[in-house]
Amino acid sequence: MRNLIDVTDLSVAEIDELIATAEDMIAEPDKYAQVCRGKQLATLFFEPSTRTRLSFESAMLSLGGSVLGFSEANSSSTAKGETVGDTVHTVSCYVDIVAMRHPKEGAPYAAAQYSEVPIINAGDGGHNHPTQTLTDLLTIHREKGRLDNLTVGFCGDLKFGRTVHSLVNALSRQKGINFVFISPEELKMPAYIKENTLDKNGLSYEETASLEEAMPKLDILYMTRVQKERFFNEADYIRLKDTYVLDPEKLETAKKDLCILHPLPRVNEISIAVDSDPRACYWKQVKNGKFIRMALIMKLLELQL
Amino acid sequence: MKIDSIQDGVVLDHIKAGKSMDIYKYLHLDKLDCSVAIIKNVRSGRLGKKDIIKIDSPMEVDLDVLGYIDPDITVNIIRNGVRVEKKHLALPEKLVNVIHCKNPRCITTAESQLPAIFLLSDAQKRSYRCAYCEAEKTRRV
Numbered sequence A: 001m002r003n004l005i006d007v008t009d010l011s012v013a014e015i016d017e018l019i020a021t022a023e024d025m026i027a028e029p030d031k032y033a034q035v036c037r038g039k040q041l042a043t044l045f046f047e048p049s050t051r052t053r054l055s056f057e058s059a060m061l062s063l064g065g066s067v068l069g070f071s072e073a074n075s076s077s078t079a080k081g082e083t084v085g086d087t088v089h090t091v092s093c094y095v096d097i098v099a100m101r102h103p104k105e106g107a108p109y110a111a112a113q114y115s116e117v118p119i120i121n122a123g124d125g126g127h128n129h130p131t132q133t134l135t136d137l138l139t140i141h142r143e144k145g146r147l148d149n150l151t152v153g154f155c156g157d158l159k160f161g162r163t164v165h166s167l168v169n170a171l172s173r174q175k176g177i178n179f180v181f182i183s184p185e186e187l188k189m190p191a192y193i194k195e196n197t198l199d200k201n202g203l204s205y206e207e208t209a210s211l212e213e214a215m216p217k218l219d220i221l222y223m224t225r226v227q228k229e230r231f232f233n234e235a236d237y238i239r240l241k242d243t244y245v246l247d248p249e250k251l252e253t254a255k256k257d258l259c260i261l262h263p264l265p266r267v268n269e270i271s272i273a274v275d276s277d278p279r280a281c282y283w284k285q286v287k288n289g290k291f292i293r294m295a296l297i298m299k300l301l302e303l304q305l
Numbered sequence B: 001m002k003i004d005s006i007q008d009g010v011v012l013d014h015i016k017a018g019k020s021m022d023i024y025k026y027l028h029l030d031k032l033d034c035s036v037a038i039i040k041n042v043r044s045g046r047l048g049k050k051d052i053i054k055i056d057s058p059m060e061v062d063l064d065v066l067g068y069i070d071p072d073i074t075v076n077i078i079r080n081g082v083r084v085e086k087k088h089l090a091l092p093e094k095l096v097n098v099i100h101c102k103n104p105r106c107i108t109t110a111e112s113q114l115p116a117i118f119l120l121s122d123a124q125k126r127s128y129r130c131a132y133c134e135a136e137k138t139r140r141v
Helices: A012-027 A051-062 A084-092 A107-112 A128-146 A162-173 A191-199 A211-217 A235-240 A272-276 A282-300 B020-026 B063-069
Strands: A040-045 A065-070 A095-100 A118-126 A153-156 A178-182 A205-208 A218-224 A260-261 B009-016 B036-044 B048-055 B073-080 B082-088 B094-096 B117-122 B129-130 B136-138
Touching: A012 A128, A012 A282, A012 B129, A040 A051, A040 A084, A051 A065, A051 A095, A051 A118, A051 A282, A084 A095, A084 A107, A084 A272, A095 A107, A107 A118, A118 A128, A118 A282, A128 A218, A128 A260, A128 A282, A153 A162, A153 A211, A162 A218, A162 A272, A178 A211, A260 A282, B009 B020, B020 B036, B020 B048, B020 B063, B063 B094
Parallel strands: A040 A065, A040 A095, A095 A118, A153 A178, A153 A218, A178 A205, A218 A260
Antiparallel strands: B009 B048, B009 B073, B036 B048, B073 B082, B094 B117, B117 B129, B129 B136
């Protein structure tokens, strides 16, 4: 039985295989419409979400399966003090696969110790968000035709941004990736990622506080939201939340084939005026998220066409 | 107990001078009913000075705990007054309920009944990461 707790639980070859399956699903969705018939997915969301939860549910329904679950901790036995392990153990007696989101880091790892079915980490605090990473990789692959030899800029909250951490981990296994980390001092990439993922593997990266300076060299620009829920101190959040706002003016020096990504939701870090720019790929990303989750569910349930 | 000869027990040798009390606490030796001798600042060719702990009971020593505290310690098993085994330690790959995560965002700080699991991440730096949240912890002793 396989879980997906961290994106590196999947080998590069397995990710390539998931991307290929997702591409085929996009091309011929009807072929997959009954693959999960009779199977059930539980979406256990101890923290609110729109995209990830509905994307998982839509993915399972598109595969012919069914879904059940809860969308906030208050509507589960967590409100009575039940542990994550007991909640997941219970649900795993009913369903074939579980996708869970939890505000505490490492909660999916804990859940996997008690579950009888595969666990998918749908986001654990500021730690990891592997299915967003698979979504990002599929989008990069569809837009650029490759995952290697790219200059990738990450902008905004690089300290608490779990999607950033997961994507850096995944891209660090590709050849010829140059990382550019754009953030205010207080939200810089954590030292453990720089030391253990980048330095240890001899990968090049640069850090800057200036989006304008970094813009001309980027093939991919990954924007992130400064997340209010990750701050213990609201004053720090207010001070940092509007550090970067991407607008048409800032894009004037960007490459013609730049690919702008954002895990969403956005607040105001990308101006709505950018949405009509052909380089804005974040809505395509949302769509791709469903297909890569379909491919992942099939893989973890060990189902074939 | 004669400090220089025990019949059936364990001798922890090559402890860094001054660290024997830490080991006494980590191994919960205060809970033992038998004689325990802590010998401090013994002359040592290799270390200059060292501490030694002699335990007059054939107890099972938690080698993972000891390896985490100081992998240079040697563990001598004594039976009938004779050393029958000398164990050299290594940094354990995995620690369970030896150290605890201090990250306030980690699930183990909210649910204290979860086993505290740490995995060796860098042997040179002697650093471990929480298996749940990946927060780093470097050996203290």
